[in-house]
Amino acid sequence: MVTITSNSPEETHALGIQWAGEMEQGWIVGLSGDLGAGKTQLVKGLAEGWKIQDRVASPTFTLIHEYRAEKGTIFHLDLYRLETPDAIWDAGMAEYLRSPMPGWVMVEWIDRWTLESLQQQTRVPDVRRPFRWVHIEGDLEEQRTISYEDFRN
Numbered sequence: 001m002v003t004i005t006s007n008s009p010e011e012t013h014a015l016g017i018q019w020a021g022e023m024e025q026g027w028i029v030g031l032s033g034d035l036g037a038g039k040t041q042l043v044k045g046l047a048e049g050w051k052i053q054d055r056v057a058s059p060t061f062t063l064i065h066e067y068r069a070e071k072g073t074i075f076h077l078d079l080y081r082l083e084t085p086d087a088i089w090d091a092g093m094a095e096y097l098r099s100p101m102p103g104w105v106m107v108e109w110i111d112r113w114t115l116e117s118l119q120q121q122t123r124v125p126d127v128r129r130p131f132r133w134v135h136i137e138g139d140l141e142e143q144r145t146i147s148y149e150d151f152r153n
Contacts, residue, residue, distance in 0.1 A: 001149045012038040012136075015146065016045020019132075025072045025103055026129055028096075030110030033136035038144055039108045042134070046106065047074055058108060063091060072103030079109040088113050097129075 006012045019042075023029075029046070031039040040058040047056045052067045052074060059065040059078045067074040075096050082088045093113065096105045107113065110133070131151045138144025 001147050004146045004148075006038065006138075006144050006146055009038065009041050009141070012041045012144070012146070013045040013048070016042045016047075017049040018045075020046045020049020023104065023130070023132075028105045028107065028129055028131045029134060030113075030131065031106065031108045031134045031136065032111040036139055037136040038138075038146075039134075039136060042136070042146075043074075043076055043106045043108070046104070050074065050104070063093070064096075069103070074103055075105045077105065077107045079107065079112045082112060085113070 004015065006015060019029075023046075029043075031042065033039055040056070043058075044056045047054075047067055050069045050071065052069050054067050056067065056076070057065070059076055060080050063078060063081070065074075065076045067076065077093055077096060079088055079093065082091055082093070088094070096107070097113075132148055133151070134146065134148040136144055136146050
C-alpha cells in the first residue's frame with residue numbers, strides 16, 4: 001500500500017490529474033473516507049486529467065453522474081445513501097463493476113460495496129479489471145493521508 005500526504009484540496013486535485021495519466025480505460029477507483037475527506041476533490045482531478053469539461057460534483061442524491069470525454073466516459077457513483085448490499089444491488093450499481101465500460105468507474109463510499117458483500121448475490125464483480133482502492137483520512141481543508149493499493153490480474 002502506498003501512502004501520500006496531501007496538504008490542501010489543490011494537492012488532492014493535482015494527485016487526481018497525475019493518476020489520470022496513469023490509468024487507461026477500464027479502471028475502477030474505489031474511494032473511502034469520512035464526509036469532507038476529499039473523495040470528490042480527487043475525482044475532480046481525475047476528470048480534469050481526462051479532459052472532462054463538465055462541472056464535476058458528488059452524485060450523493062442521484063447516485064450516478066456520467067461525464068463524457070473523447071477517450072471514454074467517467075461513471076461517478078456515490079453509495080452514501082445505499083446502506084446495504086441489497087440496496088446497492090437493487091439500484092443497479094453492480095453493473096458498473098461487472099460490465100466492461102468504455103471509460104472509468106469512480107465509486108465513492110466503496111466500503112459499502114465490497115466483494116465480500118456481493119458474493120451473496122448471484123453474480124460477483126469482475127475482479128480481473130484494474131482496481132485502485134483509495135482511503136482518505138483527514139479533513140479536506142487540513143492535511144490528509146491518502147492510502148491506495150492497486151489490484152490487477
